[in-house]
Amino acid sequence: MIAPGGEVTAGGAYPQGGMKRYRDRTEAGERLAVELQRHLGDTEGDPVVVLGVPRGGVIVAAAVAAAMGAPLDVALARKLPAPGNPELAIGAIGEGGDPWLNRRLIAQMRVSPEWIATTIERETGELQRRARRYRSGGDRIDVAGSTAVVVDDGVATGATLAAVLDTVNDQQPQRLICAVPVGHPDSLRMLAGHGAEVVCPLRPWSLGAVGWWYHQFEQTSDDEVVAALQAG
16 A cells, blocks of 8 residues: 555555466456455445546446445546647546646647646546436536545556646545556556555566456446446
8 A cells, every 4th residue: 555645654565476366357356345445444334435547447437336326426627638648648627626736747748838728728627527427417426525436447646636636626525536457556646646545466676557457347338337427
């Protein structure tokens, strides 16, 4: 586990050869829930809200919420892709929050302010569309004073999750937990710097693609996200 500020409080990066891949996102959520309950300890009576990062993170979060008997909502953010490389994030924007920008990467790639502004406008529109679609026009769950558990299916750079954590932190939860089945140690430490306690069972230094750590890692559809939220 990693506490806010980046301190490793338990475990550490597991040996690469001793790591067991997840069958699918549901099993990942079930295994993650065990780690979360151990980390949280006795929270009986304390309100807990589980927030899944669409799309795949919602499936993991649904299993976590079911195991913990907690309500489920989405934690929305959109990656800001680099010019010519849509898989590389130069930042991200969360729901109702300011953009999080990787200033170092932006400077290295010499990304123009015009590109950043246009990208933020486009991705904000998509974020708003998803909010209406996933919540069927309803409001997001109020996490003020609760333990907010933000869940994704894995962390590579951590850009999207950083924006989500900042947005959720602005809602003043009593505790903020970032819970992921697998993530790169450096990215997890960066996320702890955003005020979150980080819970992550698998922390390989040679991460590769997040999908490698799952036997089944199909793309999640909007319909699957909506169904998971309605079931939760």
